[in-house]
Amino acid sequence: MENSLFQRTEKLDISWCPGCGNFAIKASLSNALTELNLKPENVAIISGIGQAGKMPHYIKVNGFHTLHGRAIPAATAVKATNPNLTVIAEGGDGDMYAEGGNHLIHAIRRNPNITVLIHNNQIYGLTKGQASPTTLISTKTPTQPWGVFEEPLNPIALAISLNASFVARTFSGNLEKTKEIIIKAINHKGLSIVDIFHPCPSFNKLNTLQWYKENTYFLEDHDVTNRKKAFEKSLETEKYPLGIFYTCEKPVFEEVVPPYISEKTPIWKREPNLEKIEEIINLKRS
C-alpha cells in the first residue's frame, strides 16, 4: 500500500507500462518519505530523462524534471542553495550511468547530502529497448542485433572504489526492503547511491521479475564499514547481492563551502552584503 500524504490527488496520466517496476519504486519512496515524517513542500525530486525521470510528476513533492543525465548537478545545487530541503536525484541507468556518468563520479567526490535513486532495469525503456551501460553481455537488442559486446558497468564497485559515502542496491520487487534502504539513504549524511533493480516488462525479456528473484539475495551480517569486504561483495555476479554495501562519514559539500561555515541561513534567503562589497571596492583605491 502506498501512503496518501505524497499521493497526487488528481487523476494522473501515468505513462509507465503495466507491470513496470517504477510503480513499486514509487510506492517504496512515498512510504519512506512518510515514515521519515517529511512534508511534501520540504522535499524536492530532481530528475533526468526517461521513464524514471517522470517520478516528480507522479508523487506530491517539489520537482524539477531536467535534462538527460543532468539531475545530479542540478540536485547538488538545489541542496546547496537550500540545505533545509530533502533532495533526491532520480533517473534511470542511461541517465545516471551513461549521459550522467561523469557527474556521478564527481558527485561522489563532492559528497553533497542528497540521495541518488537509480532505476536500473538494464535497458533503455523510453527509447524502446537499446542497450544501457548495465545491459549484460550477449543481450540482443534492436540496436545491438548481434548481442552486446561491452562489459556492463558495475555501479556498486565503481562507487565503493571512489569511497562514496553510502552505497546500496535493492530490488523493486521487495517493497519493504526498498523502503528501508531509501529511509537509511535519506537519513545518511552525504551522498547516498541506491541502485534499484527493476524489471522492464516491455523491453527487457532477460532480466524479468522472476530473473531478479532468482539471481539476487539480500546481504546478511555484512559490515557496512568494511570497504574491502564491500568491494569484494560488489564483484559478485553469480547472484547479485542486495542491501547496503558500504557507508562512511565524509565532509559534506554544502557544509564546507565558505558561505555556510559560520552562517547557516540558506543562501537563497540572504541579501547582498553591500558593505562588504564597498570594502572590497575601497581596496581598489590604494
Place this chain on the structure above:
Amino acid sequence: MNLEKEVSIVLGGAAGQGIQTIEESLTKILKLSGYNVFATKEYMSRVRGGINTTEIVISSEKQRSFLKRIDLLVTFKKGVLNHLKDRISENTIILGEKENIDEEFINNKNIIDIPIQEISKNIGNVLFSNTVGSGIILGIFDCDLELFNKYLEDKFSKKGKEIVDKNIEAAEKGYELGKKILKDLDLSLNIKKNEKINNEIILSGTEAVALGAAKAGCNFVSFYPMTPSTGVSTFLATHSKDLGIIVEQVEDEISAINMAIGAGYAGARSLVTTSGGGFSLMCEAVSLSGMTETPVVIYLAQRPGPSTGLPTRTAQGDLELALYSGHGEFPKIIYAPGKIEEAHKISQIAFNMADKYQVPVFVLSDEYLADTYYNLSDNELETLKKENNVVKTSLDYKRYELNENIVSKRGIPEYGEGIVLACGNEHDEFGDITEDIDLINKMTEKRNKKLDLIKKEAIEPEFIGNETYKNLIVSWGSTFYLIKDALEKLNLKDTAFLHFNQVYPISDSAEKYLKNAEKVINIELNYTGQLGKLLKREFGIEMNDSILKYDGRVFAVEEIIEKIEKVLRE
C-alpha cells in the same frame, strides 16, 4: 623630446618574468600619484617563456583605449622589439640592456642602455628586475617613491624584512635611474596630475563584472576554468565567505550550467562563467533554462575560435553562438558592455532581468575588456537595487499559470505552502508533462511573448555625434572607447557613432538612427560581421561597409582612424 597629454608605455618580457606584477604596481602607484592610467595586456597561451607585453597609458584627461603608438618601451627580453616592430616608430624611446635588444634595432638612436639586471644582481637577485623597472618608470614620471615603498612593504611583508628591504633598495636604484634618464634625455613631460584621481578606483573589466554580480545578489557560481572568463569566478571565490557566494569549480561545463539552473530553481541568483568552447557545451542547458523559465546569467568572455582557437587573444566572434544557442524557440537577453563602468552596471541589470523574466541572460565580454584596467570615479560605479520577483506560494500554486500575465509568478521550494514543479518537457500549468495541442500553443506563446516585454526594456544604443550625419559607424561590446577616441581625433562633422550595449533583443530606437544614415559601417572583431547581419535581420538594413579584424588582436585607435578614413574616401 616632448611627452604631451598622454604617454604610452609598453613593457615586454617573457611569461614568468613578472610583467603582470609590474603592470599591477605601476598602475596603482601612477594612479595614487594623480595620473589617469589605462592598462591592457597581450599574452601567449603558455606559463613560461614567449613574449607578453603590457601597455600602460598615462594621461591628463581620461584615456581609455589601446594605442598602437609606443612612446616608451622597456624590454626585459630579446625578441620583444621584434615582436613589437610594427608599433615602434622613430620617436619610440627604448629602455633596455644590450642583451635584450634584437640585432636589427641595435643601431636605433633612441635606445637607452640601462643596467636593470646588473643593478638587480648587485642587490642580490635578478628577480628584483621588476622592481627596478617599475622604479625607473616612476622616476621618469616624478611619482612619489614613498608610495611605491609602502606598496612593496605590503606586498612582501609576508616574505620577511630582508625581501622588503631589498625590494625597496631596487625601487630606489630604479627611481634614481629614472630621474637621470629624464635629465639626460632632456625629456619634457606635460601630463597633468590631478589630486582627485589618487582616490579613484582602479578596476579591470573582470573585476567590474564580478563586483556587479555581487551587488546584484549573485550567490551561486559554477564554472569550469577557461581563459579569459575564469577571472570572474576566481575573484568571487576569493571573497566567497564574506559575500556569501558559493563558487564551485565543477567537472565540466555541462555540470556548471545545470548546477546554476538547479540553484536558480531553488531560489539562488546564479552565474556561470565561460568562453566559446565551454559555452558550446552549455547550449543544451540554455534551452532548459528557456523551457523551464529558470533564470541563469551566463558570463561569456569571448576569445577567437573555432575550437580552442587562440586561448589568450581577443575576438567578438560569439554573438551568433549566444543568439542561436539552445534548441527550440524561447527568449533570451544578450548584453555586450563596452566599458568597464558599463560592465559593472550591466552585470547587475543582467541578474534583475533574468529574475524578472525567468530567462537566460548573457553578459558578452571578451579578452580585451576582461584584461583592461583604468581608474574610475565613484559616480561611474553605479549600484542598482536588487529587484526580487520570487513569490510566496499558496497551496494551489501553479508554476506555469496561464492568466493575463505573460510572465507567471515564480515560486521556489519551501517558500510558502505550495509545490513547485519545473519541467523541461512541454508542460501544463502545474508543470506536468503534456502533449495537449491547446496547451502546447498557449505555453509556446506564453514563453515567446516575453520577448516583447523584454524588448521594451532593452538598453538603447548609445549615440554619439551630430544629428545631421551622413555616415553612421555601428559597433558593439568592448570596442567602444577605441572607436569613440578614433572619431574624436578624426573630428568628422558628418560621421556619427551608434554603439550597442545590448545586442538582443535590440531596442527599436536603433531603427531611426540606422535609417537616417546614407552609409552604415560596422566595426567588429570578427570575420563575418555578426552585428551587421543581425541589424539586417532586425531592421532590413545592409551594411555599406565593414571594418573587420580577426587576428586575435584588438583594434588600435590609430588603426581605426586609418580604416575609417579609407572607407570614407572610397
